[in-house]
Amino acid sequence: MAALAVKVGDLPFRNPLLLASGIWGESGDSLLGAYTAGAGGVVTKSIGSAPRAGYPNPTVEELGRCGFLNAMGLPNPGIDAYPVEIAHARAHGVPVVGSLFGHDAAEFARLAGRMEATGVVALELNLSCPHAEGLGAEVGQDPDRVREITRAVRAAVRCPVWVKITPNAAAPEELARAAEEGGADAITAINTVRGMAIDPTLRRPVLAHGLGGLSGPAIKPIGLACVWKIWEAVRIPVVGVGGIGSASDVVEYLLAGAAAVQIGTAVAFEGIGLFGRIAGELPALLDSLGFDGPAAAVGAAHAGRQPH
Amino acid sequence: MAALAVKVGDLPFRNPLLLASGIWGESGDSLLGAYTAGAGGVVTKSIGSAPRAGYPNPTVEELGRCGFLNAMGLPNPGIDAYPVEIAHARAHGVPVVGSLFGHDAAEFARLAGRMEATGVVALELNLSCPHAEGLGAEVGQDPDRVREITRAVRAAVRCPVWVKITPNAAAPEELARAAEEGGADAITAINTVRGMAIDPTLRRPVLAHGLGGLSGPAIKPIGLACVWKIWEAVRIPVVGVGGIGSASDVVEYLLAGAAAVQIGTAVAFEGIGLFGRIAGELPALLDSLGFDGPAAAVGAAHAGRQPH
Amino acid sequence: MRRIVAISERVQETPSTATLRFHDAPPARPGQFVMVWIPGEDELPMSLSYVGPSKGITVKRMGAASGRLTELAVGARLGLRGPYGNAFDPSPARILLVGGGSGTAVLAPAAEAARAAGGEVTAALGGTTAAEVLFADRLLAAGARVRIATDDGSRGHAGYVTDLAAELLAAEPFDAVWSCGPEVMMRKVLEAAAPRGVPVFCSVERQMKCALGLCDACALGPFHVCTDGPVFPAAALRPLEEFAGFQRDASGRRIFPRSPGERSRAG
């Protein structure tokens, strides 16, 4: 049976299924819980310089089986209070990727140093949250700022730096290229897609923030297309995320070019047990498709692909 | 009961439900059929200068109830052969909006003149097809080109000019603003969202073209967010499209700012009878929500909205 | 939803026509079609020529895609979606089949279903030459009476299968006619049956892209072949100038045949 261990660049994970940022990432117990349930690694909530309550509720809207809209507003305990949570997960050997958000290169660099000191195995720069003024996608839609922020973080730390890209751009692959130029070690794609819902009776947006981000099955085709194009645009590994809920979805992302994947919304549909279930199903699926492991499948749907 | 007649700018329709471009728009009989079934008006397939077979099949992939991916590749009979189809629909009094695509301002202007001569009530410029090289979104993602093309068409014809905007942009509302600056009479939003699907067994993209466009329920939140932002960015009317399949969906779009809507993918789920069904349900729904007609609902979810 | 199947069996039915069998679960009725994805090539609508658990399609070599399909070996993989469309209604009646060329592919399972339902089946089959007559043995085995016409007279009646059909209709009472083949052929069948009041059902082919009633590629007058057909009653087809009038090419342009029977699949 195919073994599941993968590497994102030089960084090993026991399997390619990582917990996506913002899901189960607030407490150390939850990070540990996702790993215990079978995740190959976990990404923290995006952490900023100061505690942030996020937007008022409603912060989430269910859209049937197609997914969710959310506008959490980057709630997080801040870089001073958060290390205790990471420490708890690290104490149990969980490979934790620390997600960060900030306003500019200097803030990102400062946060990166603090986050690296917690013992995370990599950093993920959230340049892609679609609903936070002056943060996330608002900085991440400009290739020059992506390059600049990545460069500043790259200079400030030794651990791998992943840059998380927004799909809300004419060509997300150009943002990925800018991150690569800035020295990123991997690209994570995608964050949520800008969306909204309106309540007809109350005549107002459902989310308190108005606009939010779409996640779940609805965006799987969008994430796949981004990973596909990014794989063709850069030579660093890609971590795929968006709408994954089955072993077959994972394989689609691997074939598009993802070296590993992240899973978020599907946790709400199935519970955290989905990590164990998918990790259990993946070896037989890879076998039946003729792959001796996840790595063999990476990018295999690109005609005349070059190993990369 | 609320009456359903609406105007997009000065252009009247018996109800706000228009057939979206590319659906049932190849033959005059089908345009007529959609109108007979209850549509308030119809938009043609996007027509270019020469006949175009489009991409090979598979051109469509079903994604359960979340929607479809398609990469038709703008098949169309060309502006020489198509007028006979419009003539058939016009002969029965159908208000036809003629959709056009082209490579540059000169081609658009030439096509616009030809299309206007067929007796269409308005033109819709497809600056937003996400999967056609050198066409559609590739020209429509640049505000300068949007402005230039719109201006050229505006100068070439007398009838209203609608510009159809892509959601595959950092800020679709800026594209809409460029169209307004170019003299557009209305904005149509949105076209499909870039996406793809990969077959794990065959290790290749399902669509012959590779990348395609996502439509249907999956993109409703994306379309709503675009209409919302565009309504705030421009003063010309907005025509909303993306994932509409019920009277309640229509009202969401009206509240976001759409003066009328278009329906595409839902025709595959329900058949063309959905136009009659929704037109039948809408008056009672509007009544129950306290609106005396569609116009009263337009933009009503914007706090402190200005009538526009 | 799309499924990937492997070809489990391949039968060369005629020099130009092959049957591909595969195990496929979703139930289907005779008359329905599937969209067959030939990876790297195209996706074509194909009527099911077998509708049991082991389904099948019977393909005539026409252009590149159908040609490639007829060349595939056992084990080759295809993508399938469907079944789509409506079906023939197998009732315990006296049924006349009129099949031209590969059009017989869709009539064979319908005939078997009609026989199973207690019907009497007479088949008039046309082909360019004796070797191209499809499924004559299969229909005989199903208990149908079989009459044959070939363009070159190499087997059965020398000439059009429509001559046979007219003859049979004149000689015997039928409750229904089921036909598939070139449209000029089907139009003649319609006209022959009309004065006798025998209902005719034709399986019609058009360009197909979505097969979902969206793209309009298969528009046929007010109908869409993919969702309203492919089987249409004569009453729906007779008034249509398209029917045996014009087709549309992949761009949607109207294509008028230069001469009747021009299409090489003509029976």
Next chain:
Amino acid sequence: MRRIVAISERVQETPSTATLRFHDAPPARPGQFVMVWIPGEDELPMSLSYVGPSKGITVKRMGAASGRLTELAVGARLGLRGPYGNAFDPSPARILLVGGGSGTAVLAPAAEAARAAGGEVTAALGGTTAAEVLFADRLLAAGARVRIATDDGSRGHAGYVTDLAAELLAAEPFDAVWSCGPEVMMRKVLEAAAPRGVPVFCSVERQMKCALGLCDACALGPFHVCTDGPVFPAAALRPLEEFAGFQRDASGRRIFPRSPGERSRAG
């Protein structure tokens, strides 16, 4: 899916607490909660205090959002999603309820269900003062035995409701204890019941945002209150340093109470 309901009835239960009733179809069990959207204000988790076709929530004025909720008049509209979470298991047993302040809101329908199932219910209710004791009459009407404790001694026992609970547990056999109120209170109930081997089930409150098990706002040790709770057995809660230890604020920071019982909703 979110539903919009209009308040059909409003009852001022205590000076700080009001019940809002509404007609809402989805079935719910006692112990479950809904997310209540107060348009323009916030969305709060609220236990259902009535679970029949006409459902209800019973809200204590705490901050801006709960305050606004208690002020809404009949006819005002709310958004609802849910019900979410697990429930008390109404069995024909001898049940001791220990409710502090508005915590009694969720115990009342559970008590009614237990009585309907043939159980015996004893309720120990706490409040800051006589007027703030919730649902004493409702529980009496349901056939429960009711004991009361108030901080100021204005009704019943002067002091903590946990004193009453300890007393009852010492004096009588119970099959289960159901409790809802401040965590320091519930922790004391746990400790009192433990040596006697009586199983305790507590309804726990935490910050909530998604209520779907996604956002982690409601993390409680290895659990999520929204999907694993809100009702937890004592065995799950006792080992947790969080339980009556710390909460998390909206940012996820750990917030340690300055003194036990600090929270004004304390019974």
